[in-house]
Amino acid sequence: MTFCRLYWHIFVVMRGQVSYSIPEEMPKGSLVGNIAQDLGLDLKRLKSGNARIYTGDSTEYIELNKERGVLLIKERIDRESLCGQTTPCALHFQITLENPIELFRVTVEITDINDNSPSFKNSEKRFEISESAVVGSKFVLEKAIDADIGFNGLQKYTLTPTDHFSLKLGGQIDGTKKVEMVIQKTLDRENQENLSLILTAIDGGEPRLSGTVQIHVQVLDVNDNAPVFTKAVYKAVITENSAKGSSLIKIGASDADKGTNGLVSYVISNTDVVSEMFSITEHGEVFLIGQIDYEKATKYEIDVEAIDKGGLSDSSKIIVDVIDVNDNSPIINIISRSHSVPENSFPSTVIAMMSVNDKDSGENGQISCMITDSIPYVIRSRALGVYSIVTDSDLDRERESEYNITVMCADQGSPSLSSSVTLSLQISDVNDNAPVFERSSYEASIPENNTPALSIFTVKAKDADWNQNARVSYILQDSSINGVSVSSYVSVSADTGVIHAVRSFDYEQIKDFQFRVIAQDGGSPPLSSNVSVKIVIQDQNDNAPQVLYPVQTGGSVVAEIVPRSAEVGYLVTKVVAIDVDSGQNAWLSYKLQKATDRALFEVGLQNGEIRTVRQVTDKDAVKQKLTVVVEDNGQPSRSATVNINVAVADSFPEVLSEFTDFTHDKDYNDNLTFYLVLALAVVSFLFIVSIIAILSAKCYRWRRERMFHKSGANLPVIPYYPPFYADVGGTGTLQHVCNYEVCRTTDSRNSDMKHARSSSDSIISLDTSGTHTLTHVQREKMVHGYPDTQVRFKLKNRPRSSVRTDNALRSTFSDYIRESDGVLQCHSRDCRYKRQLSFI
Numbered sequence: 044m045t046f047c048r049l050y051w052h053i054f055v056v057m058r059g060q061v062s063y064s065i066p067e068e069m070p071k072g073s074l075v076g077n078i079a080q081d082l083g084l085d086l087k088r089l090k091s092g093n094a095r096i097y098t099g100d101s102t103e104y105i106e107l108n109k110e111r112g113v114l115l116i117k118e119r120i121d122r123e124s125l126c127g128q129t130t131p132c133a134l135h136f137q138i139t140l141e142n143p144i145e146l147f148r149v150t151v152e153i154t155d156i157n158d159n160s161p162s163f164k165n166s167e168k169r170f171e172i173s174e175s176a177v178v179g180s181k182f183v184l185e186k187a188i189d190a191d192i193g194f195n196g197l198q199k200y201t202l203t204p205t206d207h208f209s210l211k212l213g214g215q216i217d218g219t220k221k222v223e224m225v226i227q228k229t230l231d232r233e234n235q236e237n238l239s240l241i242l243t244a245i246d247g248g249e250p251r252l253s254g255t256v257q258i259h260v261q262v263l264d265v266n267d268n269a270p271v272f273t274k275a276v277y278k279a280v281i282t283e284n285s286a287k288g289s290s291l292i293k294i295g296a297s298d299a300d301k302g303t304n305g306l307v308s309y310v311i312s313n314t315d316v317v318s319e320m321f322s323i324t325e326h327g328e329v330f331l332i333g334q335i336d337y338e339k340a341t342k343y344e345i346d347v348e349a350i351d352k353g354g355l356s357d358s359s360k361i362i363v364d365v366i367d368v369n370d371n372s373p374i375i376n377i378i379s380r381s382h383s384v385p386e387n388s389f390p391s392t393v394i395a396m397m398s399v400n401d402k403d404s405g406e407n408g409q410i411s412c413m414i415t416d417s418i419p420y421v422i423r424s425r426a427l428g429v430y431s432i433v434t435d436s437d438l439d440r441e442r443e444s445e446y447n448i449t450v451m452c453a454d455q456g457s458p459s460l461s462s463s464v465t466l467s468l469q470i471s472d473v474n475d476n477a478p479v480f481e482r483s484s485y486e487a488s489i490p491e492n493n494t495p496a497l498s499i500f501t502v503k504a505k506d507a508d509w510n511q512n513a514r515v516s517y518i519l520q521d522s523s524i525n526g527v528s529v530s531s532y533v534s535v536s537a538d539t540g541v542i543h544a545v546r547s548f549d550y551e552q553i554k555d556f557q558f559r560v561i562a563q564d565g566g567s568p569p570l571s572s573n574v575s576v577k578i579v580i581q582d583q584n585d586n587a588p589q590v591l592y593p594v595q596t597g598g599s600v601v602a603e604i605v606p607r608s609a610e611v612g613y614l615v616t617k618v619v620a621i622d623v624d625s626g627q628n629a630w631l632s633y634k635l636q637k638a639t640d641r642a643l644f645e646v647g648l649q650n651g652e653i654r655t656v657r658q659v660t661d662k663d664a665v666k667q668k669l670t671v672v673v674e675d676n677g678q679p680s681r682s683a684t685v686n687i688n689v690a691v692a693d694s695f696p697e698v699l700s701e702f703t704d705f706t707h708d709k710d711y712n713d714n715l716t717f718y719l720v721l722a723l724a725v726v727s728f729l730f731i732v733s734i735i736a737i738l739s740a741k742c743y744r745w746r747r748e749r750m751f752h753k754s755g756a757n758l759p760v761i762p763y764y765p766p767f768y769a770d771v772g773g774t775g776t777l778q779h780v781c782n783y784e785v786c787r788t789t790d791s792r793n794s795d796m797k798h799a800r801s802s803s804d805s806i807i808s809l810d811t812s813g814t815h816t817l818t819h820v821q822r823e824k825m826v827h828g829y830p831d832t833q834v835r836f837k838l839k840n841r842p843r844s845s846v847r848t849d850n851a852l853r854s855t856f857s858d859y860i861r862e863s864d865g866v867l868q869c870h871s872r873d874c875r876y877k878r879q880l881s882f883i
Contacts, residue, residue, distance in 0.1 A: 063114070064152040067122035072115055075105060075151060078138065079112025082147055086112050092140030096149075097378055099398055104134055105151060114149070122153045123190040130192055137378070137429075144379050144393060148426060157195040157248025161187040164314035167257040168242075170224075171354030173266035174232040180269060181211065183312050183348055183358040184222040187244030187254055198247040202240055208260075210242075221346075223358070224258070232262040266353020268299040270307045277361040279329070283337040283368045291321070293328040296349030296357055303352040312346040312358070321345055321363075329361060337367040338402050369407040369456025374400050375464050378429075383469040384438065394420065394432040395466055399452045407456035415449045415463070417507055419475060422450055432466070436475035442509050446470050474512040474566025478504035480574040487542075488579040491550040499533070502540040502574060504562035514565035515540075520573055522558055529558040533578065542576070550582040551623055584628040584677025590685045592619040602688040605667075609659045615644065618651035618685055620673040630676035636684065637670040644689070646671055653687065663691050 063076045079086055088094075089109045096107050106117040126132030134151040163185050170182055189197040200222055202210040207228045213221040222242070230238075238260035245253045272294065279292040298305040309323045320333035320343065329345065345361040380395035401408045412422045412430050419436045432448060446468050453461035480502065487500040506513040517540045522529045534543050540560070556578055563571035593603075593616065603616045622629040633651040638644055643663060645656045653669065667689035674682040 060148045060150075062150040062152065064154060065116075065120075066154045066156050067120050068156060068158060069116050069120065071117065071119065075114035075116060077111075077113050078107065078149065082138075084112070086110070088140065092142060092145070094138055094140050096136050097139055097398075098134075098136040099376055099400065103136075105136065105149075107138065114151075120153055122155050122192075123159065125153065128192060139379055141379065144381075144396065146378070146396065146425070146429070155192050155195050157191055157246065157250075157252065159190040159195075160252030161189040161197050161244035161246055161254040163187050163242075163244070163254055163256040165256065167259060169259045169261070171261045171263050172226075172230060173263045173353040173355060174230045175265050176226055176230060176269070176355060178226050178229060180226045180355065181358070182224040182356060183346065184224050184242055184258070185256060185312070185314055186219065186222050187256075188315060189244070189246050191246060191248065195248040196246055197244055199245050201243045201245070202258075203243075204240065207238060208240060221358075230262045236262050238262070261354075263354050266300060266304045266351060266355055268304070268351075269355030270296040270298045270349035270351050270357045272296045272349055272357050272359040275359060277359060278364070279361060280364045280366055281331065281335055282366045283335050284370060285331055285335050287331055287333070289331045291329045291331060291363060292361060293326070294323075294347060294359065294361065295327050296359075298349075298351045298355075300351060300353070306352050307349050308351075310348050310350065312348050313344075316340075317343055317345055323347060335365055337365045337404065338371070341365050341367075341404070367404055367407050369403055369454060369458065369460055371402040371407075372460040373410050373452040373454055373462045375450070375452055375462050377464065380466060381468070384434065388434060388438060390436055391433045394434065394448070394468060396425070396429065396431045397450070397464070398428050399430055400428050401454050403454060403456065407454055409455040410452050411455070412450055412452040415451050416447070418446050418448065419470075420446070420448055434470075437473045438470045439473040439475075440470065442473070442512075443470055474508055474564065474568075474570060476507040476512075476564075477570035477572045478506045478515045478562035478564050479572060480504045480562060482574070484575045484577070486577040486579065488581050489544060489548065490581045491548050491583050492585060493544055493547055495544060495546055497544045499542045499544055499578065502535070502542065502560050502562075502576065504540070504572065504574075506564045508564065508566065512564055512566040515562050516565070518561040518563060520559040520561050524556045524558070525553070529556075532556065533558065535560055548580045550580045550625070551586070553580060555579045582625045582628055584624055584675060584679065584681055586623045586628075587681035588620045588622045588631055588673040588675055588683045590618065590620045590673060590683055592617070593685065593687060595685060602690045603653075604690050604692060605655065605659060607659045607661065607663070607691060607693050609655055611655055611657055613655040613659075615653040615655065615689060616687065617653065618646070618671050618673065618687075620651065620683065620685075622675050622681075624675065624677065628675055628677040632674050632676070634672045634674065635669060636672045637668075639664060639667045639669075643667070644669060659691055665691050667691060 061076070061078060061081045065073075065075055078084075079089060086109070089107075089112055094107060094109055096103065096105065102118065104116070104118045104120050105114050107113075108115055120134075122132050125134075132153045132155075134153065136149055136151075138147045138149060139145070140147075165185060168185055172180075172182070187197055187200070189195075197220075200210055200212060200220075202208060202224065205227075207226060207230060208224050209227045211223045211225045213223065224240075224242075240258040240260065241255055242258055243253055243255045245251055273296065274294075277292055277294055281289065281291055294309070296307050296309070298307050308325050309327045311318055311321060311323050320331065320335070321329055322332045323329050327349075329347075342365065343363040345363060346358060347361060348356045348358050350356040376398045378396045378398055381393075384392055384394060399410050399412060401410050410428075412424075414420055414422055414432070419434060419438070420432055421435045422430050422432050425431050430450075430452075432450065447465055448468060449463055449465045451461055451463040453459045481504070485500070485502055489497070489499050502517065504515050504517075506515055516537045517535045518537065519529060519533070519535050524532055530545070532545055534545055535541070536543070540562075542560075558576055558578075559573045560576055561571050561573045563569050605613065605615055618633055620631055620633075622631060631651075632648050633646045634648070635641065635644065635646045640663065643655060643657060643659070644653055644667070646653050646669075651671070651673070653671070669687040669689060671685050671687060672682050673685065674680050
């Protein structure tokens with residue numbers, strides 16, 4: 044949005060931009076162009092708008108003739124003095140108009156003419172060259188300088204005569220040519236001791252211009268090894284404004300000759316400004332002798348020669364990069380300004396226009412301008428180096444009658460340099476500023492189990508307006524959290540922005556939630572903004588650890604078996620526990636609280652693994668009981684305990700014989716005896732009550748039977764059912780089940796089951812005739828095979844009667860089942876129902 048608005052205002056204010064191209068050295072008063080016609084302006088507009096040229100702090104080479112509406116040459120323009128080797132070379136200035144304020148950019152390109160001939164700094168150059176110099180040896184010649192550029196600049200060199208030497212030109216990084224004289228024929232001092240050559244530099248202008256230098260060569264005797272630089276190109280850096288005498292770099296060249304022929308001296312072969320900026324010692328160390336200014340030159344190329352006493356030489360180049368320092372503050376110039384604006388001015392009304400420039404480069408020359416005060420004005424960039432101050436909103440005089448607008452422009456250097464200017468302007472106020480929160484979003488935490496109405500934190504918004512327009516009130520934005528209105532969780536104070544908790548939070552149910560708070564001012568119409576608020580519930584250590592394994596059961600005993608052959612570190616079992624808390628409140632540690640033999644077992648502090656710490660011996664008790672404490676890392680910490688039974692044995696019978704005694708160990712179950720006695724008393728009482736009820740029922744039936752016998756045949760026939768028999772269905776059509784259960788124990792004290800028969804081996808199914816064949820062996824096993832067998836007979840859904848011996852069984856059921864030749868037969872009229880008899 045900001046970019047679009049900026050573009051629109053550039054189009055409105057800077058409607059025109061004109062470019063011209065003229066050659067240099069035009070006489071004063073020469074016509075540059077008809078600016079009024081090119082910009083589409085009327086001559087009256089130029090006069091009424093007080094048209095003038097603004098060039099900043101640079102020299103005015105162009106002037107405006109408002110009578111004719113044309114641009115004329117005011118001062119002679121020398122392109123070489125103005126731009127040097129920079130291309131293209133152009134003059135940039137602005138034409139400003141007033142009432143209303145308008146700005147037009149004008150660019151005048153200055154083209155080069157061939158008004159400078161190539162020239163050498165020295166009129167002659169002398170060389171001392173050994174006659175042993177090999178063919179191909181190179182000697183650096185002085186480069187010519189031509190102030191012109193392009194085709195008018197230096198184009199080529201010629202060397203005459205060419206009997207012994209040829210000319211070699213090589214391109215360089217800066218675009219210039221490296222001029223070298225190369226031996227193409229062996230020198231002979233005896234035939235010719237001195238040679239004279241002419242080096243000519245020619246440009247490409249019309250007509251062509253040239254310059255010459257005389258080269259004198261003295262042939263020396265027997266120095267056949269030239270110095271060789273260690274590098275073809277050296278690189279160095281120097282900081283702008285470095286002190287004179289600063290060392291840049293030390294270079295080196297080696298000469299294979301010995302004695303005086305191997306002594307190497309160094310010289311700087313540049314003839315331009317470089318020779319005035321740097322010097323080199325006989326040891327090859329380069330020093331600064333001039334003033335370094337990055338704004339004048341960003342790079343220097345130093346041509347150096349290494350020359351031995353025999354006149355042989357080698358050349359190299361030192362590229363010196365100048366590091367810019369931030370030594371120039373931005374320069375602010377007011378182009379045009381207004382002293383007042385009406386109350387009903389539209390937004391983006393131009394208040395002032397200024398130009399800002401910084402001579403530094405890079406980040407040191409990058410400028411950013413800002414209005415230092417919180418006022419309804421902004422500064423916008425219109426063009427390169429041109430800024431305008433515009434209104435950012437509607438104005439209202441009743442709020443403020445005057446503003447002091449301070450504009451500060453700072454570069455990006457380190458340290459940053461800045462400049463500022465203050466403008467006074469009459470303005471007025473409306474409610475044009477919405478409340479602004481101090482943060483883009485808020486996040487706060489509250490511990491769980493908090494008390495309702497607890498203050499969590501405060502949101503704060505500010506309004507740049509005054510009085511009623513700046514009064515801010517806070518409102519919760521309607522939203523829901525997990526289907527529940529946010530007002531059920533928190534509330535906000537309308538005046539202070541303090542957020543209170545409405546309820547007590549539980550971390551295990553909700554860990555965090557978000558909502559938005561609206562800040563609304565008191566203006567008319569009111570303006571508002573909202574901000575996101577996140578509440579994070581902090582976990583408290585309100586949950587003790589829960590043991591998942593081993594499972595603790597109340598009615599059975601579970602033991603871990605450790606063989607007596609177990610080695611050190613044998614894994615007995617692992618305690619697994621969890622804590623529903625989080626963070627360090629859920630970090631669990633395991634400790635061995637009690638143990639039958641502490642020297643035998645240990646518990647891993649972090650993993651809960653129970654391992655042996657020594658070799659199991661025969662002296663160790665079979666029964667071992669461990670109590671492990673699981674503790675979390677909360678403050679205060681919470682814990683849980685788990686009891687683990689361990690049996691040290693090699694066989695299951697050994698474990699089984701000792702297993703039941705675990706439940707009677709007084710060290711671990713002090714109350715177990717009491718519960719056993721209480722259970723025995725309750726069972727005995729219920730048994731006595733059942734016997735009395737059974738006897739009472741028998742007596743009652745016996746009396747009824749006698750009454751029926753006395754009444755004779757006159758009474759209705761009532762079917763006779765055996766004692767404790769009940770017809771469940773009432774119609775006699777449903778099946779009835781009789782179950783025999785036989786149990787055998789070898790040790791009645793321990794009440795441990797040592798043998799059990801499957802139900803499929805002890806089921807007798809009777810058909811509808813009431814008879815079923817049972818083998819003699821099976822009958823003997825059921826009746827006589829287990830002398831210590833307890834036999835119970837039961838009818839499904841009926842009371843049970845039990846007897847201790849097989850004789851009692853025969854007596855009790857003699858009316859229903861009789862034995863005949865080893866076969867059990869049913870003689871009761873109820874045998875028409877199908878029954879099952881099972882023995883256990």
